[in-house]
Amino acid sequence: MSAETLPRGGNAGFAIGVVGVLITGAWVIWQLMTQGHVAFNMSSDGLMWGLPIVAYDFLLMSACGAAIVAALGIAVGVRDFEPLARRATWVALALMIGAAAALLLELGHPVRSLYTIPLNLQVKSPLFWKYLSIVVLGITLLALAANWLAKGEESRPKTALTVAGIAATFAVLTGALLYATLAMRPFWHSGEVPLMMLLEAVLGGLAFTLLAARAAGDRDGQSSAHAARWVAPLVVLTLLFLAFRAVVGLASNLDGLQVWNKVVGSAAFWVEIVFLLLALWLTATAAKRASDGMQTLAMILVIVALAIGKYEFVIAGQLVPLFKGSWAYGLIQYAPSATEWALAALSVFLAYAVYAFGASRFRLAG
Amino acid sequence: MAKWGMVIDLDKCTGCQACTTACAMENTRLPGENWQDVLFYHEGKYPNVSVKWFPRPCMHCENPSCVSACPTRATYKDPNGGYVLIDWNKCIGCKACMVACPYGVRFYVDEKPLVRPDVRSAFPGKGGRTWDPPYRAPQDDPSRGIGIQPNGVVSKCTFCYHKTSTAPKGVADLDEDDPRTKEHTPACVRVCPPKARYFGDLDNPASKVNKLIADKRGVRLLDHTGNKPQVYYLAGGAGPAVPSSRETHKA
Helix, strand or coil: CCHHHCCCCHHHHHHHHHHHHHHHHHHHHHHHHHCHHHHCCCCCCCCCCCHHHHHHHHHHHHHHHHHHHHHHHHHHCCHHHHHHHHHHHHHHHHHHHHHHHHHHCCCCCHHHHHHHHHHHCCCCCHHHHHHHHHHHHHHHHHHHHHHHHCCCCCCCCHHHHHHHHHHHHHHHHHHHHHHHHHHHCCCCCCCCHHHHHHHHHHHHHHHHHHHHHHHCCCCHHHHHHHHHCCHHHHHHHHHHHHHHHHHHHHHCCCCCCCHHHHHHHCHHHHHHHHHHHHHHHHHCCHHHHCCHHHHHHHHHHHHHHHHHHHHHHHHHCCCCCCCCCCCCCCCCCCCCCHHHHHHHHHHHHHHHHHHHHHHHHCCCCC | CCEEEEEEECCCCCCCCHHHHHHHHHCCCCCCCCCCEEEEEEECCCCCCEEEEEEECCCCCCCCHHHHHCCCCCEEEECCECEEEECCCCCCCCCHHHHHCCCCCCECCCCCCCCCCCCCCCCECCCCECECCCCCCCCCEHHHCECCCECCCCECCCCCHHHHCCCCCCCCECCCCCCCCHHHCCHHHHHCCCCCEEEEECCCCCCHHHHHHHHCCCECCCHHHCCCCCEEEECCCCCCCCCCCCCCCCC
16 A cells, blocks of 8 residues: 555544543443443433434444445446445444444443344344344445455455445334334324435435545545535435424424424524535535535534434434323423433544544555 | 233222332332332413323233334233233343333333432342342242343333232133132232222123223223223223323423
C-alpha cells in the first residue's frame, strides 16, 4: 500500500477511539458492577427501552445502510457509490460492533441471547429474523474485511456484497416489524414505518461513509461529491415522512397519538428539522458538494438529526402510561442517566476506534 | 383441559388491594412490583372529580402479542389451562414482551426500584435471585416463571399456576367457598373481601365465569388489539368503568 492511499490521521483516530472506549467503558462497567441496571433510568412502570436501545438501533440501522450503499455500488452497479464501497463496508462493520456493545450491556442475559435466539426457532418473532440477518451480515462483512479490504485487492466481490445488501435490507425491515409490536401499545406505528426506516438507514449509512471519506481526504474521482448527490433527495424524503407523521399525529384523536404534542413541542424536534434543512442546503448544489468543510458539516448535521429522530421514535412511543402502578394522567417522564449517556458514548467510541483501526491499515479508498 | 379465565366485577370491587397484597405474599414480589395492581385514577375536573380504581392482573390472552414478540420462546402459551407463562431459563431480558404487551402486566426488576428504600440492599439475593426476603413462598419453578424472580429476566402473573394447575379435573370453577377447590384458587381471588373475583373454566359452559360474562355482559380490556384476554370485567354502571380511552396530554 502506498503512502498516498493511506488515510490521514488513522492512528491518531484509533488512539482517540481507544481512550474514549477506556474512559466511558470504565464508567459503565463500574456502574454495572456496583449498581447493575439500577444505574439506568428505566423501571417496570416507566420506560422499557431507553437511550442504550436508541444508540444500538441507530448504529445498527446505519451499519445496515452502509452495507446497502456498498452493495449498491458493487453488486447493483450504482456508479456514484462504487468508489465508496470499500469504505462503506468497513464503516458498516465498525458501526455494527458499536451497536453490539450498546445492546449486550443493556440486555439482562447477553450471553444467553447468543444461543437461545437461534436454538429456539421462534419464527413468529421479528427479533429472531433480525438476529439471523444480522449474523449473516456480520459474517459476510468480516469475510469481506479479511479477504477484500485487508489484502487490498482490486476485485469486485459482487456475490458477497449482494448477500450483505440483502441481509442488511432484511435486518432493517425486520427491525421495523419489531416496532410494529408497539402497535399493541398506544403508538403511531403504521404501514409506512418500514419504508421510512429503510430510508433513514440508507441515509445514515451514506452520511457516516461520506463523513469518513471526507475525514480521510478521499476524493478519488470525486467519489464523495458524486455520492453526496444522493443525500439531498434522501433528506427531502426523510423530511416528508417526518412532516407526514407529525401532521397525522397532531390531527388524530387516536389514543396515544397525543405523544406528538410533546414531540413537536420539544426543542430536539425542531433541531432535527433545522439540521435536516441545513444539510439539504449544504448538499443541494455541486459547488457546495465539492467543499470538504461544507460536506463534513452536512454529514454531521444529518447524523445528529437522524439520531434525534431515532430517539423520538423509540422513546416517545413508550411515554403513554399503561395499566401499571397508580394511574397517572400525563406522560411518563424520562431522561437518560449518566450511565446511559456513557454507554451510548462507549458504543460510538468503539465504532470509531474500529473504523480508525481499519482506516489506518486497509486501503479503503475506491 | 380447562381454559382458565377470570371475571372481575367492578361493581363489587372496593379497591382495598387485598388482592395486590395476597399476590405479593404468594409470589414473593418486591415492593411495588405488583403482578396484581389496582390502579387509582381520577376523572373530571374540580369540583366534579371522582376517584376510581381498576384491578389489573395479567390477561393471559388467547392470542398474546407478547408471545409473538419474544425471540426465544421464553414467553409461551401453555395449552393445558391456557396460561401465558415465562421460562426464566430462556428469557434474555430484552423486554420486547414488555413493549408488546398493551396492558403493562410485565415486570423487569433489575432497574430503578418502584418503592424506596430499595429492599434488595437489605435482603440481597443469592444464586442469581433478585432478593432473598426472610419469608418466601415455597414454590419454585423457573420454567414457568414461578418463585423469586432471578436477575435479568421478565416476570408476570401466572394465574397462580402452582395452585390452579393441580385443581381436580373437570371442575368448572375454582372457588374459595368450595372445600374441594379452596386450595387451588388463585391468591387474589381467594382473599377478595367483597368477592369481586371469580375464576373458572371458560371452555365449560356450566362455569360461573361463563354465566357471569353472559348475564352481565362481560367485556375485555382493549379488545380491539386482538389479544383476546381471558380476563373479563363486569361493569353495570354503578361502579368504576373499564377505561377504554384516556386523556393523556391534551390541555
